[in-house]
Amino acid sequence: MPVNDPVVAEQTPAEDHTIDQCWDRYTEEEHQVWTTLYERQMKVLKGRAAPEHFKGLELLNLNDGGIPNFDRINEKLYKLTGWQVVAVHGLIPNDVFFDHLANRRFVAGRFIRDADKLDYLPEPDIFHDVFGHVPLLTLPTFADYMQAYGEGGYKAIKHDTIENLTRLYWYTVEFGLINTPEGRRIYGAGIVSSQSESRFCLEGRSPNRIHFDLERIMRTDYRYDDFQQTYFVIDSYEELMESTANVDFTPIYERIKNLPDIPAHKVLPTDKVYHEGTQEYARAGGLAKQVEWV
Incomplete structure (x- = not known):
C-alpha cells in the first residue's frame, strides 16, 4: 500500500481487495500531475504508440479534467467490451488478480505519483494503470485476450507455473510491440506510460526486437528494474489472441518445465529477428532506479 495516500490508508479493502476510488478526494495538485504526465506522454508517443491506444484514449476521454473518474470510464468501457476498472489498495495476490481479469475487471491503483517524482516509482500508480492499460481494453480482441489470460491463471496456479505465465504478460501486455502498416509501434502499457522507454524500445541500438x-x-x-533487453513483436492482436486464448497450456508447461530459462539478452537461432541489439545499455549498467517505473 502506498504510504503517502491517506485515502487508501483509511479504507478496509473488500474481500476481493477492491476499495473506493474516492475521486472527489483527489487534490488539485494530484490532478495537475495527471495532466502533466498525460501531455508529456502524448508528445513522445506521436508516431510511436499503436493507433488503437490513441483511439482508446479518445473513446474514454481520459484527459477530461485531470485524474479519470472510474465510474465515468466504466459507463463507456462496459458498453464497448464489457470491462470495468476497479480500484485496489496496492499489489494483490495472483489468484485475486486472475479472478478479476477472468471476470473482465481491470485492477488499478488509486494513488498517483508525487509531482517531484514524475520519472520513477517503486510500484505502478494510476497513470501507469489507466493511461497505460485501459485504452486497449476498448478493443474487443485485446479485451478478450486479457480475459483469457485471467482464465489461464487458474491453470498456472494448478501447475505451479505462475512465473512462466507472468513472462507472457510482461512481454505482451506490459512491453509488447506490434507491426503496423506505418511501422513498428508500442502497445505494451509499461512502455506507453514511460517517457524514456518509449524511445528506447523502438529506436535504441541496445535491445533485441524479436517476433512473438x-x-x-x-x-x-x-x-523488472530497468529497460528490457528484448522486446517481442506481434503482427496483429488477432495473432496474440489465436496463439494463446484457445491453446491448451498443459502440454506446453510439461515441455518447458525441465528446460533452462533463456537469458533476457539471448538471441536464438530459431528466432525471427528484426533487430539484434548491441546490449550496450545493459552492459554499461543501465539506469536502474533513475528510470521511470515500467
Missing part, C-alpha cells in the same frame, strides 16, 4: 513466440517468451527472463 509463445513458448520462447514463457522461458525468457526479464528486467
